[in-house]
Amino acid sequence: MEILAVFSPLFAFMVAGIFGKSIGDRGCQFVTCAGVILAALTSILLFFDVGFGGHAYAKEIAPWIISGDFNVSWALRIDQLAVVMMCVINIVSACVHVYSVGYMSHDEAKGRFMAYLSLFTFAMLMLVTADNLLQLFFGWEGVGLASYLLIGFWNHKFSANAAAQKAFVVNRVGDFGLALGIMAIFVVFGSISFDTIFEQVADKTEVTFTFFGHHVHALTVICLLLFMGAVGKSAQLGLHTWLPDAMEGPTPVSALIHAATMVTAGVFLVARMSPLFEFAPTALMVVTLFGATTAFVAATIGLTQFDIKRVIAYSTMSQLGYMFFALGVSAYGAAMFHLVTHAFFKALLFLGAGSVIHAMSDEQDMRKMGGIWRKIPFTYGLMWIGSLALAGIPPLAGFYSKDIVLEAAWADHSWFGNYAYWMGIAAAFMTAFYSWRLLIMTFHGKPRADHHTMEHVHESPPIMLAPLLVLAAGALLAGAVFYQPFVGSPKAGGSAHGEAVTETAHAEKPVAHAEKPQDKAHNQTPATKIKALSADISAEMTEALETVKEMDAEIAQGTDRHIFWGKSLKILPENDTVEAAHHVPKWVKFLPLVVGTLGIALAYLAYLLSPGVPGRIARMFKPLHILFFNKWFFDELYGQLIVRNARTLGKAFWSIGDQGIIDRFGPNGSATTAGKIAKALSRFQSGLVYQYAFVMMIVAIAMVSWFFFKSGLRDLG
Amino acid sequence: MISDFNLVPLLPEIFMALTGMGLLIVGVSQGNRATPVICAAAGAALSIAALVLLSLGWDAQTVMNGMFRFDEFAGFMKLLVLIGLIASLALSSRYLTQEDMARFEYPILIIFAGIGMMMMISANNFLTLYMGLELQSLSLYVLAAFQRYSVRSAEAGIKYFILGALSSGMLLFGISLIYGFSGTLDFTVLGKTIIGLEQIPIGLTIGLVFLLAGIAFKISAAPFHMWTPDVYHGAPTSVTALFAIVPKVAAFALLMRLLFQPFADMQEDWFQIIYFLSVFSMVIGAFAAIAQENLKRLMAYSSIGNMGYALIGIAAGTAQGAGAVVLYLMIYIVMTAGVFAVILHMRRQGLAVAKIDNLAGLSKTEPALAYGMLILMFSMSGIPPAAGFFGKLAIFNAAMNEGLYVLAVLGVVTSVVAAFYYLRIVKVMFFDEPADSFDKNEGSFARRVVLIVSVLFVIGFIIKPSILYECAMHAASALFTVAG
Numbered sequence A: 001m002e003i004l005a006v007f008s009p010l011f012a013f014m015v016a017g018i019f020g021k022s023i024g025d026r027g028c029q030f031v032t033c034a035g036v037i038l039a040a041l042t043s044i045l046l047f048f049d050v051g052f053g054g055h056a057y058a059k060e061i062a063p064w065i066i067s068g069d070f071n072v073s074w075a076l077r078i079d080q081l082a083v084v085m086m087c088v089i090n091i092v093s094a095c096v097h098v099y100s101v102g103y104m105s106h107d108e109a110k111g112r113f114m115a116y117l118s119l120f121t122f123a124m125l126m127l128v129t130a131d132n133l134l135q136l137f138f139g140w141e142g143v144g145l146a147s148y149l150l151i152g153f154w155n156h157k158f159s160a161n162a163a164a165q166k167a168f169v170v171n172r173v174g175d176f177g178l179a180l181g182i183m184a185i186f187v188v189f190g191s192i193s194f195d196t197i198f199e200q201v202a203d204k205t206e207v208t209f210t211f212f213g214h215h216v217h218a219l220t221v222i223c224l225l226l227f228m229g230a231v232g233k234s235a236q237l238g239l240h241t242w243l244p245d246a247m248e249g250p251t252p253v254s255a256l257i258h259a260a261t262m263v264t265a266g267v268f269l270v271a272r273m274s275p276l277f278e279f280a281p282t283a284l285m286v287v288t289l290f291g292a293t294t295a296f297v298a299a300t301i302g303l304t305q306f307d308i309k310r311v312i313a314y315s316t317m318s319q320l321g322y323m324f325f326a327l328g329v330s331a332y333g334a335a336m337f338h339l340v341t342h343a344f345f346k347a348l349l350f351l352g353a354g355s356v357i358h359a360m361s362d363e364q365d366m367r368k369m370g371g372i373w374r375k376i377p378f379t380y381g382l383m384w385i386g387s388l389a390l391a392g393i394p395p396l397a398g399f400y401s402k403d404i405v406l407e408a409a410w411a412d413h414s415w416f417g418n419y420a421y422w423m424g425i426a427a428a429f430m431t432a433f434y435s436w437r438l439l440i441m442t443f444h445g446k447p448r449a450d451h452h453t454m455e456h457v458h459e460s461p462p463i464m465l466a467p468l469l470v471l472a473a474g475a476l477l478a479g480a481v482f483y484q485p486f487v488g489s490p491k492a493g494g495s496a497h498g499e500a501v502t503e504t505a506h507a508e509k510p511v512a513h514a515e516k517p518q519d520k521a522h523n524q525t526p527a528t529k530i531k532a533l534s535a536d537i538s539a540e541m542t543e544a545l546e547t548v549k550e551m552d553a554e555i556a557q558g559t560d561r562h563i564f565w566g567k568s569l570k571i572l573p574e575n576d577t578v579e580a581a582h583h584v585p586k587w588v589k590f591l592p593l594v595v596g597t598l599g600i601a602l603a604y605l606a607y608l609l610s611p612g613v614p615g616r617i618a619r620m621f622k623p624l625h626i627l628f629f630n631k632w633f634f635d636e637l638y639g640q641l642i643v644r645n646a647r648t649l650g651k652a653f654w655s656i657g658d659q660g661i662i663d664r665f666g667p668n669g670s671a672t673t674a675g676k677i678a679k680a681l682s683r684f685q686s687g688l689v690y691q692y693a694f695v696m697m698i699v700a701i702a703m704v705s706w707f708f709f710k711s712g713l714r715d716l717g
Numbered sequence B: 001m002i003s004d005f006n007l008v009p010l011l012p013e014i015f016m017a018l019t020g021m022g023l024l025i026v027g028v029s030q031g032n033r034a035t036p037v038i039c040a041a042a043g044a045a046l047s048i049a050a051l052v053l054l055s056l057g058w059d060a061q062t063v064m065n066g067m068f069r070f071d072e073f074a075g076f077m078k079l080l081v082l083i084g085l086i087a088s089l090a091l092s093s094r095y096l097t098q099e100d101m102a103r104f105e106y107p108i109l110i111i112f113a114g115i116g117m118m119m120m121i122s123a124n125n126f127l128t129l130y131m132g133l134e135l136q137s138l139s140l141y142v143l144a145a146f147q148r149y150s151v152r153s154a155e156a157g158i159k160y161f162i163l164g165a166l167s168s169g170m171l172l173f174g175i176s177l178i179y180g181f182s183g184t185l186d187f188t189v190l191g192k193t194i195i196g197l198e199q200i201p202i203g204l205t206i207g208l209v210f211l212l213a214g215i216a217f218k219i220s221a222a223p224f225h226m227w228t229p230d231v232y233h234g235a236p237t238s239v240t241a242l243f244a245i246v247p248k249v250a251a252f253a254l255l256m257r258l259l260f261q262p263f264a265d266m267q268e269d270w271f272q273i274i275y276f277l278s279v280f281s282m283v284i285g286a287f288a289a290i291a292q293e294n295l296k297r298l299m300a301y302s303s304i305g306n307m308g309y310a311l312i313g314i315a316a317g318t319a320q321g322a323g324a325v326v327l328y329l330m331i332y333i334v335m336t337a338g339v340f341a342v343i344l345h346m347r348r349q350g351l352a353v354a355k356i357d358n359l360a361g362l363s364k365t366e367p368a369l370a371y372g373m374l375i376l377m378f379s380m381s382g383i384p385p386a387a388g389f390f391g392k393l394a395i396f397n398a399a400m401n402e403g404l405y406v407l408a409v410l411g412v413v414t415s416v417v418a419a420f421y422y423l424r425i426v427k428v429m430f431f432d433e434p435a436d437s438f439d440k441n442e443g444s445f446a447r448r449v450v451l452i453v454s455v456l457f458v459i460g461f462i463i464k465p466s467i468l469y470e471c472a473m474h475a476a477s478a479l480f481t482v483a484g
Helices: A001-017 A021-053 A080-103 A110-131 A133-152 A158-189 A194-204 A218-233 A242-249 A252-259 A262-272 A281-304 A306-329 A332-359 A377-391 A395-413 A415-443 A451-456 A462-487 A495-524 A535-556 A563-564 A577-581 A586-610 A612-622 A624-631 A631-665 A667-684 A689-716 B010-055 B073-097 B105-122 B126-144 B151-182 B186-195 B204-217 B227-234 B235-245 B247-261 B263-290 B295-316 B319-345 B367-380 B389-402 B405-431 B446-461 B465-481
Strands: A057-067 A070-080 A208-211 A212-218 B059-065 B068-070
Touching: A001 A057, A001 A070, A001 A080, A001 A110, A021 A080, A021 A110, A021 A689, A021 B319, A057 A133, A057 A612, A057 A631, A070 A080, A070 A110, A070 A133, A070 B186, A080 A110, A080 A194, A080 A252, A080 A262, A080 A563, A110 A252, A110 A262, A110 A586, A133 A158, A133 A218, A133 A242, A133 A252, A133 A262, A158 A194, A158 A218, A158 A495, A158 B010, A194 A218, A194 A612, A194 B227, A208 A218, A212 A218, A218 A262, A218 A281, A218 B126, A242 A252, A242 A306, A252 A262, A252 A332, A262 A306, A262 A332, A262 A462, A281 A415, A281 A624, A281 A631, A281 B446, A306 A332, A306 A395, A306 A415, A332 A377, A332 A395, A332 A462, A332 A563, A332 A577, A377 A395, A377 A415, A377 A586, A395 A415, A395 A462, A415 A586, A451 A495, A451 B465, A462 A563, A462 B319, A586 A612, A612 A624, A631 A667, A667 B263, A689 B151, A689 B204, A689 B263, B010 B059, B010 B068, B010 B073, B010 B105, B068 B073, B073 B105, B073 B235, B073 B247, B073 B446, B073 B465, B105 B126, B105 B247, B126 B151, B126 B235, B126 B247, B151 B186, B151 B227, B186 B263, B204 B247, B204 B263, B227 B295, B235 B295, B235 B319, B247 B263, B247 B295, B247 B319, B247 B465, B263 B295, B263 B405, B295 B319, B295 B389, B295 B405, B319 B367, B319 B389, B319 B446, B319 B465, B367 B389, B367 B405, B367 B446, B389 B405, B389 B446, B446 B465
Parallel strands: none
Antiparallel strands: A057 A070, A208 A212, B059 B068
């Protein structure tokens, strides 16, 4: 089953990639969608088996490298962490695959696009099911490659190519750290297989590296190096500059890769390596600081951007910051929880934005939108759901996950935990504000697009809306449903215990029922077209409903988070912030909600009721606005400091080193020399018999002389 | 006189000699009208000889008063020779009529050359050796000049004859020196004599030098290679194919028998000569070919280079090395037969052409032929998974095991250089603007079969390389187990 869940996207990729021309666009779309949907269904089954049944296992497929002490095999590690990721990846990917069929309908290279998507899905699955660090690295690079291919998918656009290269190069910096981290692990543990590493970790806490005469704590170094990889892949501050540019790719790609899955690989990596991070408190502190700062900075930038996709991209970056500071305070379960909910509502937002862009004839600038909500009510509604979830309004998914993350940060009772909490609160406020800024600018007010575009505004076809429904269901429900298993209620007795249980139980019952009518409503509103949707999707919808029902049953039994996560996450008892998070004061719990509501209200005030306000505020805080609008000048800084110098250096190496030395004396030089030798040799070939005979005799005589000479030496010696 | 009168091991040779003479009578009485029949009969005779050979017991035995030796090695090499002869006869059949040289002597000469080669392979005495060698050479001289109205062909025949005579002279001089210093012409006795010697007399070494120089001419090892490009170029293409495919096998078999059996104890001496010949052949084969425009000349240099690689296996001096040589030759003759099948196909307006440029755009005009040639060229340049790669692999492997790193590295480097001209042919065929298409040959069935078999062999070798590898190793080990 796990084979089916992991390898069917690969199979689909190969079929679509190799036989793409012969099976045609339809064939490619069918085979890739079918492959990923199959993977999604099997991974849901795995989720129940492993997540609630507790049957974590590793399955070895084939030996890979056996060289001395270095021993690696291809193996699938199906544990709780992996199945959660697999579900997220496969479900979102299935939605995106189906959505792309509609979104890319005018593109010329549909088959190629679908093939790349499937390749990405497979690489991501390899990453999360890896049983050792090398296989993880394989998946890690695989998703990087797929991301590169997809960002630059419209390869006739210069900006797309540049963005693809930027993403690749910036990620390389992070990958360098990851590779070093893996090597360091091999040095310390003598293995890169997870089980072996985790078993030994408690014995290795005293190990140090000697580095330029300093003794440094080995685990801290390893964790920081691994985190460097995560920083690159998950676009944390410093290596984040590629993510906004990556929006050059087609919107489904942004939704799948740059919102829901690939960018969360860093979060997954840290969670996977939690047994190591637990013993490296300094590294955890760094993770927290990075995460909190990223959450804040990205939100400030998001306030000022006008490109609809870029706003969401910065929002993604900000939310990733939340996940990281949750990791940093050892609330791994909370981080994974936020990862899951975020995947749903952010993919929903992106695909919704894609639907808007589709409707607006490929316009992405929000200043040229507005007043279209009546024309595309369906998309509008879905964007509302996504935004509400993002802003953390109950009972949507974001509320549960964001709250537990912030509570955990506060409950860490350390200075960086507090820092993270307040940064998070500030970011939450801004998140709500820019989300509604986006909604209002896009959908309300007077139309700012030209007449022609406005006439064209139309609701997207059902094949694009149906996946949005699945994601909307996730955005609505994932928080309530998974709260219990992922972050659970306090284990000790006491008043907080009962309260939380009842609270969640109450919270999610009505939601579960509320979904059905809404679902029906959707089925009727956009005419009867929805009915014509492929059987796969409806099957998935019923699957999702069943999921909810079974969840109810499971939660009624009181599945605890420790039972759920099993051995896949390791938290030292003294670091158990998720536990502590359930006992924080009331104001800590309610503050995020309050600032969220406040942000929404302010956005209404500023953009709908008195539209002059934003301009005035921007003028009032001009320096600050410039800073935010120009993304804190990261790109310019890097351009001046690194890119320019690297370019100069590269040019020097190219013209002096490569052309001047290597080419001149290497390939070109040896080729000319070979040509000259050939000419010289063919001059010998005169065609005259007596010369040939002469050569033969001379050689024979030379050989005879040689032996005489040698025997003379022998006689003398 | 002859004490052990056992003619059984000679049956294939006797059969071929009788058939050859019989066909000669037919030819003389019927004239050139009978050529097609004689060609077919010669092919049949060669096939029957191969079957007879296969039906013999391949246990090692020496008959005719120690003149003639038959063992597994001889049997295997003779089989290769016969297969090579059949292939080159198949390649020739249509070409003879096309070039207006369909005379009945042609197949008969091939048969006699074959007998000579088989005698060389089985020689256990310098007299047998010389007799076989001369029978072979004389037949080949005539064949080279077979297109007697063509100046080129006549020139090739004369050149080959003069230089061949010179090399025979060297060979004979070497043999006489060896006889003078050892007192015997019999290989077995000679081997025992050399083992018995406390110190090798310099005369024996000099004799060996001249002997090897004579044989080096036959295998066209540099720097005794100078005749090769001219003769290959001038001789009728079907004869060039024969030259490239068969005589090398026989000469190599002779060389291996000499060096591994009677002169096994003088390895220190002959090693240096072989080393020198090998280095020269590889370098000249690789570099000189770059400047060639004519495919036949190119194949001449290619064969020089390939002999250089094969000599590495002899230089290794082990059973493994010998096995590698046998394997290498086997793959070489198959590939060469295929390439010549393509070259013989190249005709425009009734004339044979052999310029590399004539192949331009072959992939568009005759894609099947172009892909066949592509595979053969990849194999020639030693690109896996084609058979040529495994031949080189076996050779280099043997060299590495004996610590001949210089030879192995040089072999690899020259293979890279050689890859240039093989791949250039591919480039010309696939990427250049198409030239006029070749004449449509109707009914060149035999040639097509040769090409197909060759290509299939080259591709299919990888499926079970061990079969032929084991055969080659087994055959070569016969040289060592009964030595002395």
